Amino acid sequence: NPIVLDLAYNSIDFPSIENRM
Amino acid sequence: SVEDLFTTLDRHIQRSEYEQAVKVADQVLSVAPGDEDAIRCKIVSLIKADNIDGALSTIVACSKKFPFDFDFFKAYCLYRQNKLDDAMESLKGLEKDSAAMLLESQILFRQGKMDASVDIYQKLQKSKIESLEINLVAGLVSAGRASE
Ligand SMILES: [K+]
Numbered sequence: 001n002p003i004v005l006d007l008a009y010n011s012i013d014f015p016s017i018e019n020r021m
Numbered sequence: 022s023v024e025d026l027f028t029t030l031d032r033h034i035q036r037s038e039y040e041q042a043v044k045v046a047d048q049v050l051s052v053a054p055g056d057e058d059a060i061r062c063k064i065v066s067l068i069k070a071d072n073i074d075g076a077l078s079t080i081v082a083c084s085k086k087f088p089f090d091f092d093f094f095k096a097y098c099l100y101r102q103n104k105l106d107d108a109m110e111s112l113k114g115l116e117k118d119s120a121a122m123l124l125e126s127q128i129l130f131r132q133g134k135m136d137a138s139v140d141i142y143q144k145l146q147k148s149k150i151e152s153l154e155i156n157l158v159a160g161l162v163s164a165g166r167a168s169e
């Protein structure tokens with residue numbers, strides 16, 4: 001079977017925490 | 022202070038030191054158990070550290086205690102564990118943004134529903150997502166539609 005890339009993984013991002021520092 | 026902990030947490034994230042990031046997120050949570058940023062940082066760090074079991078148990082535990090929505094993370098972790106029906110169930114209530122659509126398409130592909138999987142990639146083609154064509158072609162070939 002052809003390979004499917006895990007593109008959904010790239011959508012998993014950290015929240016912005018700049019205003020928490 | 023919590024501010025200092027977030028500064029340390031940010032440094033670990035910037036350096037891709039995800040296991041250490043989990044520890045610092047836990048330090049924040051020990052003083053502020055319902056801190057949504059810390060919970061999200063912990064879940065994402067666990068996923069990036071490839072600790073999918075740990076991410077999922079954190080999601081389940083925090084979903085019981087706090088009113089935050091971790092359904093996309095939950096769906097992704099279930100997909101990684103190949104629990105495809107449960108993953109699809111977690112996606113159901115979510116807004117169909119490109120992240121949810123990409124994950125849905127990957128789940129459908131693993132379920133052998135090639136036409137439905139391809140359909141989503143074709144809808145996303147306008148969105149200029151990196152490497153989308155690779156999955157679209159894989160879906161078309163698997164669906165016996167290589168000529169397209
Ligand atoms: K990975």
